[in-house]
Each structure stands twice: as structure tokens, then as C-alpha cells.
Amino acid sequence: MENQFQLYLQYLQVEKGLAAHSIESYKRDIRRFINYLYAQEVADLDKVVASTVLDYLMHLTEEGLGARSQARALVSIRGLFKFLVAEDMVMRNPCATIEMPRQGRKLPDYLTLEEVESILAQPLANSGDSPRPNKVRDAAMLETLYATGVRVSELCNLRMSDLNLDVGYVVVFGKGSKERVVPLGHMAVERIRTYLRDARDEILKGAHSDVIFVTNRGGPLTRQAFWKNIRNYARASGIKRPISPHKIRHSFATHLLERGADLRAVQSLLGHADISTTQIYTHINRSRLKEVYDRCHPRAHK
Numbered sequence: 001m002e003n004q005f006q007l008y009l010q011y012l013q014v015e016k017g018l019a020a021h022s023i024e025s026y027k028r029d030i031r032r033f034i035n036y037l038y039a040q041e042v043a044d045l046d047k048v049v050a051s052t053v054l055d056y057l058m059h060l061t062e063e064g065l066g067a068r069s070q071a072r073a074l075v076s077i078r079g080l081f082k083f084l085v086a087e088d089m090v091m092r093n094p095c096a097t098i099e100m101p102r103q104g105r106k107l108p109d110y111l112t113l114e115e116v117e118s119i120l121a122q123p124l125a126n127s128g129d130s131p132r133p134n135k136v137r138d139a140a141m142l143e144t145l146y147a148t149g150v151r152v153s154e155l156c157n158l159r160m161s162d163l164n165l166d167v168g169y170v171v172v173f174g175k176g177s178k179e180r181v182v183p184l185g186h187m188a189v190e191r192i193r194t195y196l197r198d199a200r201d202e203i204l205k206g207a208h209s210d211v212i213f214v215t216n217r218g219g220p221l222t223r224q225a226f227w228k229n230i231r232n233y234a235r236a237s238g239i240k241r242p243i244s245p246h247k248i249r250h251s252f253a254t255h256l257l258e259r260g261a262d263l264r265a266v267q268s269l270l271g272h273a274d275i276s277t278t279q280i281y282t283h284i285n286r287s288r289l290k291e292v293y294d295r296c297h298p299r300a301h302k
Contacts, residue, residue, distance in 0.1 A: 029076035147188035149252030152245035
């Protein structure tokens with residue numbers, strides 16, 4: 001089992017081109033499943049049948065995991081067996097007939113425009129004429145995040161060669177190394193120009209890197225470090241609820257749709273392979289429209 005497990009992880013990395021954090025999620029889910037099999041004295045993946053997987057999902061329920069976590073686990077296990085069947089390592093995929101655990105689709109939480117603008121202003125707040133280089137970097141990163149709606153991993157991995165400030169766009173490599181071109185607004189272009197001119201070399205201190213947003217070691221700022229920075233800036237702006245980079249991505253999509261953007265255009269900007277993933281934002285938009293209708297229509301409450 002261990003050898004098959006490692007081969008699948010290599011397949012995800014080399015052939016599927018998944019990001020490191022995505023591979024880590026698959027690894028965690030499948031490792032948990034394999035440990036369960038060992039506990040059940042199942043030492044051969046070819047011995048796994050549908051009832052084995054169903055029992056495992058029940059085990060996850062007893063462990064307190066909800067439908068969303070169970071669905072993710074099933075996706076990971078199904079992907080493993082699909083690979084093993086294709087490679088003739090097992091006879092069948094025991095997950096083929098198992099339906100996904102039912103789950104209510106959670107509406108994305110998003111920020112108001114005022115909240116976003118407050119967070120974007122924090123890195124340079126009270127900095128005077130000589131802000132610290134890392135604050136200039138953070139201001140550029142936050143502005144780029146909201147201007148493009150990129151995933152935090154995509155933001156942290158942007159390269160200098162991906163950037164065209166004269167035209168105002170950035171090339172983003174998303175899930176599965178899929179490439180898309182995303183426009184940069186005026187504010188993002190100016191923040192990035194300032195960072196590249198005044199702060200990047202000072203952060204690097206002679207080190208070399210082709211990553212745009214760097215640390216003093218020459219590597220990219222990590223997702224975890226940027227996440228922590230956003231939380232701190234959100235608290236400084238007076239926002240009490242938890243804030244993440246993905247919440248700003250949700251805000252990017254929601255604000256575009258609220259202002260009349262085409263759903264297909266937003267799908268392209270976000271890098272969603274399936275339009276149904278983008279359509280969840282229309283539910284938020286409908287709620288907003290209902291609020292406007294109730295407040296403004298003269299006969300809404302008669």
C-alpha cells in the first residue's frame with residue numbers, strides 16, 4: 001500500500017501539476033484512510049470494497065467530521081483508486097458507486113468595499129514618508145490580491161516575468177498549472193511600481209530572486225506568513241471576525257458581480273474550470289438585490 005500511495009503522490013505532483021498544499025491535502029486524507037485500513041487489518045488495496053469505504057465514512061462521522069470533510073476524503077480516495085485502476089495495480093474502483101455525502105453549500109463570506117479599503121490602507125497607515133520595506137511589500141500584495149482575485153498560493157508564487165506593468169496585467173498559473181491573464185487596476189500597478197522601486201532590493205539585501213514578493217532570504221513570502229499579516233491588518237482596521245486571503249478573493253468576485261460584471265468574465269478571472277463554482281456568488285448577489293428591492297420598491301411592504 002505504501003508504494004502505491006507514494007506513486008500516486010508523484011503522479012499528482014508531476015503529471016497533474018498540483019500545488020504543494022493541494023498535494024498535502026490529498027496526502028493527509030489518504031494517509032488517514034490507510035491508517036484506518038491497517039487498524040482493520042486490511043493490508044492490500046485490492047481487498048478494499050465499497051462497504052469498506054462506506055464504513056470508513058461512518059467512522060469519520062463518529063470522529064465528528066462533517067459532510068464537507070467526508071466529501072473531501074471521498075474525493076481523495078476515489079482519485080487514488082482511479083489512478084490505481086488505470087495503472088493496473090487494482091482490479092476496480094470501490095468508490096465508483098458511492099454517492100457524495102450530502103452537504104449544504106456554504107455561501108462565501110465577503111467584505112464590504114469599505115472594509116476592504118480599510119484593510120488595504122493599513123500597511124502604510126502612520127508610516128510617514130519612509131515606510132518600512134516590508135510594509136511597502138504588504139501594501140502591494142494586498143492591492144494585487146484585491147485587484148486580481150488570485151488565490152493566495154498564486155499571489156505568493158508570482159514571478160517577475162509574469163508581470164507587465166506597462167500594459168497592466170499579470171500572468172497567473174493556477175490549479176493544474178493552467179495559465180490565465182488577469183488585468184491589474186491602476187492602484188495595484190502603482191503599489192507594485194513603488195514596491196519594486198523603493199523596497200524590493202532593500203528587502204533582498206543583495207540576494208537574488210525571480211519571485212515578485214520576497215523575504216530577506218530571497219524566497220517568496222509564504223502563504224502562512226501572508227495569512228498572518230492579513231489577520232493583523234484586519235484587526236488594526238477594527239474588523240472583529242476572522243479574515244483570510246480567500247475572503248478577499250470572495251470579495252473581489254462579489255463586488256464585480258454587484259456592479260454588473262458578466263458571470264463568465266468573473267469565472268475567467270478567478271480561474272474556475274467550471275461555471276457552477278462561480279455561480280455560488282450569484283446567490284449572494286440575489287440576496288443583495290432582494291435587500292435593495294425591499295428597501296426601495298414603493299409597494300414592497302404593502
